[in-house]
Amino acid sequence: MDKIRSFIAKHEILVFFLLAYAITWAIWIPSYLLNNAGVISAWGAFGPALAGIFITRFMSPQRNGKVPRAAFLIGLVVSTLVYLLLASMQLRLPWPRETVIGLILVGLLSGIAPSFVISSAFSRNEAVRDYLQSLIKPRGSTVYYLLALLLVPLTFWLGAVISDAFGQATLYETPALHGWELFVSS
Numbered sequence: 001m002d003k004i005r006s007f008i009a010k011h012e013i014l015v016f017f018l019l020a021y022a023i024t025w026a027i028w029i030p031s032y033l034l035n036n037a038g039v040i041s042a043w044g045a046f047g048p049a050l051a052g053i054f055i056t057r058f059m060s061p062q063r064n065g066k067v068p069r070a071a072f073l074i075g076l077v078v079s080t081l082v083y084l085l086l087a088s089m090q091l092r093l094p095w096p097r098e099t100v101i102g103l104i105l106v107g108l109l110s111g112i113a114p115s116f117v118i119s120s121a122f123s124r125n126e127a128v129r130d131y132l133q134s135l136i137k138p139r140g141s142t143v144y145y146l147l148a149l150l151l152v153p154l155t156f157w158l159g160a161v162i163s164d165a166f167g168q169a170t171l172y173e174t175p176a177l178h179g180w181e182l183f184v185s186s
Contacts, residue, residue: 008059016051023047046113053120053128060127071119079111080104 008015024047077162087103121132138145163169 005059008055012055016048016055017053019051020048023050041112042110043113046117049132050113052131053117056128056131057125060125062125062127068119068124071122072115074096075115075118076111079114080107083107098145108115 011041024044027044027047028041031044034040084103084107087107117132118135120128121135123129
């Protein structure tokens, strides 16, 4: 065990990238082969976070490094609600009881990985908590986070406004906002 820890300590970045790719592609390849681009493939996006948590826990083991259940359950509920919101914005179908139950189950499954990562930020393992501290308290100014979230949509919107002002058509077709139309019409 000490040899593995010393190797990881000497090559921490290499081990992180190898483990992140291994986790991600171990999820994405079977998901692709099974033609499942949904729930399971979404877990692959959390490969780097899971790799970082694994390395941090391995390098700094503590007996009380459990994931808090309350944080996990809150994360799972929030992730499921986000999934249901996105599904309601994309699906224009009547929602019988079976569809709702299926969407809730899929939402719960898709929320496992993000819930684990978020709840690990509240872990009793101090090293893991320090590693994921930026999830709880982001570093830097809030303005930069807002800029990162809004820059691309504002760029598309500003380009459309300028094109319309000069009587030109935009170079892209505006995507149909099925969900927004559903939200406005109800």
